[in-house]
Amino acid sequence: MDEAELPIRVSTGSLPGWEAVERLVLDAHRDALAVSDGVVADYIPRLAQVDPELFGVSVAEVDGAVHTAGDAHVAFSIQSISKAFVYALVCEELGHTAVRERVGVNNTGLAFNSVVAIELNGGHPMNPMVNAGAIATTALVPAASPEERWGRIQDGLSAFAGRRLELDGEVYTSEADTNQRNRAIGTLLEAYGRIDTDPLAAVDVYTRQCSLLVTAADLAVMGATLADGGVNPVTGDRVVSASVARDTLAVLASTGLYERSGEWLFEIGLPGKSGVAGGIVTVSPGKGGIGVFSPRLDSAGNSVRGQRATRYLSRALGLDVFASEAHAHGPYPYTRES
Numbered sequence: 001m002d003e004a005e006l007p008i009r010v011s012t013g014s015l016p017g018w019e020a021v022e023r024l025v026l027d028a029h030r031d032a033l034a035v036s037d038g039v040v041a042d043y044i045p046r047l048a049q050v051d052p053e054l055f056g057v058s059v060a061e062v063d064g065a066v067h068t069a070g071d072a073h074v075a076f077s078i079q080s081i082s083k084a085f086v087y088a089l090v091c092e093e094l095g096h097t098a099v100r101e102r103v104g105v106n107n108t109g110l111a112f113n114s115v116v117a118i119e120l121n122g123g124h125p126m127n128p129m130v131n132a133g134a135i136a137t138t139a140l141v142p143a144a145s146p147e148e149r150w151g152r153i154q155d156g157l158s159a160f161a162g163r164r165l166e167l168d169g170e171v172y173t174s175e176a177d178t179n180q181r182n183r184a185i186g187t188l189l190e191a192y193g194r195i196d197t198d199p200l201a202a203v204d205v206y207t208r209q210c211s212l213l214v215t216a217a218d219l220a221v222m223g224a225t226l227a228d229g230g231v232n233p234v235t236g237d238r239v240v241s242a243s244v245a246r247d248t249l250a251v252l253a254s255t256g257l258y259e260r261s262g263e264w265l266f267e268i269g270l271p272g273k274s275g276v277a278g279g280i281v282t283v284s285p286g287k288g289g290i291g292v293f294s295p296r297l298d299s300a301g302n303s304v305r306g307q308r309a310t311r312y313l314s315r316a317l318g319l320d321v322f323a324s325e326a327h328a329h330g331p332y333p334y335t336r337e338s
């Protein structure tokens, strides 16, 4: 389907109503199900064993309504999507400026696990959504020990989801046995003075956070929490402040899909974050969150069906932040009645 068949509906400030959203979630799932491009990630051996046909779509509204289609309740590892939420938790603790200086907010234009990006930028991780910046961010979670740091992250991400998130032990072990590259990144950051704690312990906590199990419906609720000024719309709990939710979305807009972030913003017009297990979370500020899961990825590590279903929903639900229409008015200069 090309762009001409998918008109961009202009945002009206609210979602179109429960039944329309319910129908469009089913339509988005049906539309993207036809696509079987992409390949499942295999650099983490356990991820290669997943059923590539799994496909779930969910939308959570800021009023707490959750819509689902397909495999929206099947669990998978959150992977890089965790970076967005750990970043929010760290901003909540340390504040906008400290995290901005330490980790940065600019795109590297390079792959998520790039070592060259660190060298090109004098040891600066550049942003919290690539592995270097995410490991540096995880190391900033205030804690007396790695175990306490992990506990705070597990609790924090669970608060975003509105239920207790558990570790997938097999994914964790599989990644921990093969993550020499992330260990190298952690050590390089230490050499550049960007990590003050034990870098290998920080990489281990980062690997655990990536191995937390979520569903597409969880991602939708986590996204809706960022869309709702930091309050989880299902539990009613405040997880982060409204300004931290806003800062997190601003970072996602430029860096959530790595070197494809420009293409993503151009096609979808919303902040989002992908993970190599096939999940993507997308946020429409003030309206809700979209969670998708399908394991086949493009060459940058982003779910192919997930991107298509999200594009469908962004356009059909009128979520694209860049789309507008001229408002009704007479010729300039306007004349006001009385």
Ligand SMILES: NC(=O)CC[C@H](N)C(=O)O
Pocket (backbone or CB within 6 Å): 078, 079, 080, 081, 112, 113, 131, 175, 182, 207, 210, 274, 275, 276, 277, 301
């Ligand atoms: N893009 C991703 O989801 C990468 C996350 C993965 N845990 C890694 O560090 O390589």
